[in-house]
Amino acid sequence: MSIWTNLRIILRKWNDRLNFIEKFIIFALLVAFLFPLTLPNSYHFGYIEIHPPKLLCPHKQFNLYRNANGYFNNSEQLATVDYGGRYHNKHCDSNRKQRVAIIVPFRNRTEHLTIFLQHMHSFLIKQNQIDYQIFIIEQADDKPFNRANLLNIGFQESLGLEHEIDCFIFHDVDILPLNIEQTYSCTKLPKHLCSYLDKFRFVLIYPTLFGGVITISKEQFRHVNGYSNLYSGWGGEDDDFYQRIKHNFGLIERYPQNVARCTMIKHGHEGQSNVERQKLLANVLDRISTDGLSTLNTTYVRKSIEFYPLYTKIQAILNE
Ligand SMILES: *[C@@H]1O[C@H](CO)[C@@H](O)[C@H](O)[C@H]1NC(C)=O
Ligand SMILES: *[C@@H]1O[C@H](CO)[C@@H](O)[C@H](O)[C@H]1NC(C)=O
Numbered sequence: 231m232s233i234w235t236n237l238r239i240i241l242r243k244w245n246d247r248l249n250f251i252e253k254f255i256i257f258a259l260l261v262a263f264l265f266p267l268t269l270p271n272s273y274h275f276g277y278i279e280i281h282p283p284k285l286l287c288p289h290k291q292f293n294l295y296r297n298a299n300g301y302f303n304n305s306e307q308l309a310t311v312d313y314g315g316r317y318h319n320k321h322c323d324s325n326r327k328q329r330v331a332i333i334v335p336f337r338n339r340t341e342h343l344t345i346f347l348q349h350m351h352s353f354l355i356k357q358n359q360i361d362y363q364i365f366i367i368e369q370a371d372d373k374p375f376n377r378a379n380l381l382n383i384g385f386q387e388s389l390g391l392e393h394e395i396d397c398f399i400f401h402d403v404d405i406l407p408l409n410i411e412q413t414y415s416c417t418k419l420p421k422h423l424c425s426y427l428d429k430f431r432f433v434l435i436y437p438t439l440f441g442g443v444i445t446i447s448k449e450q451f452r453h454v455n456g457y458s459n460l461y462s463g464w465g466g467e468d469d470d471f472y473q474r475i476k477h478n479f480g481l482i483e484r485y486p487q488n489v490a491r492c493t494m495i496k497h498g499h500e501g502q503s504n505v506e507r508q509k510l511l512a513n514v515l516d517r518i519s520t521d522g523l524s525t526l527n528t529t530y531v532r533k534s535i536e537f538y539p540l541y542t543k544i545q546a547i548l549n550e
């Protein structure tokens with residue numbers, strides 16, 4: 231007699247002996263016990279908490295050094311960066327190594343840029359996981375700053391220069407990682423990095439926060455048609471992007487609170503805020519296919535591409 235036949239006999243006996251209420255209670259207990267096992271064990275409202283991927287290569291053993299303000303600055307390591315801010319990781323030969331573009335929207339924050347470049351290169355070289363290049367996308371006009379439009383431009387223009395890129399990290403210039411365990415690379419789903427900022431006492435300010443620093447694969451970014459180009463002025467574009475991601479992939483990922491810690495360089499006011507944003511946020515899903523990478527070419531003119539020792543600069547003039 232097979233185990234299944236046995237089981238069926240036992241179940242039938244139980245079925246005869248228990249009344250409806252008893253059966254219901256047993257059923258409810260089973261569901262309560264088994265249901266959590268079907269969820270990822272670190273599921274949170276709006277996101278999944280994941281651990282950093284297994285290291286492809288060990289972290290490098292040099293000292294990061296800190297400058298007077300506490301930011302990383304290792305000049306010896308900076309000297310190993312190739313022109314255009316490109317780093318080919320010769321010490322990590324894994325064929326699973328990702329080729330990453332770090333895309334930084336920018337205008338008039340030169341003092342932040344210097345700190346950012348020294349800190350990021352020192353950090354990424356020590357972390358020793360990826361090949362990468364830093365692209366600074368400068369809005370070369372006086373119209374309201376359009377961060378999301380610049381990120382789309384960075385995606386398109388960097389791929390035009392380097393077809394091999396497979397992972398994108400969209401990065402504000404004033405946010406810097408503190409913990410070397412916070413691995414900068416793409417994982418299964420689009421991911422929020424630097425979820426826990428010193429400015430907010432290392433607390434997640436809201437569960438769907440998806441601004442500042444994010445990672446996303448080339449295919450995933452194309453799949454959601456990139457960012458909206460319409461968020462001219464400060465704010466809203468990252469919430470729009472979260473909705474695009476949620477609609478297509480269900481969830482975003484984050485690292486735990488003790489890992490995804492970052493500092494924000496202090497500065498004054500954010501600039502002109504976007505008064506239209508509530509109106510735009512009301513119909514995000516209707517605009518996915520008609521506002522983004524598909525319409526990007528109508529939104530800007532490329533002014534220049536310049537190569538510097540620690541970065542590649544792309545200047546764009548926006549049409550609106
Ligand atoms: C970073 O290090 C270099 C070389 O040691 C030095 O010239 C530069 O002033 C340092 N930057 C800061 C912001 O301390
Ligand atoms: C936009 O222009 C680039 C070249 O500058 C081209 O490769 C791309 O296909 C264009 N995209 C669209 C959607 O027309």
Ligand SMILES: CC(=O)N[C@H]1CO[C@H](CO)[C@@H](O)[C@@H]1O
Nearest residue numbers: 337338339368369370371372
């Ligand atoms: C205050 C300031 O420096 N503004 C400059 C910001 O950048 C734009 C475009 O590069 C310049 O036109 C502004 O003069």
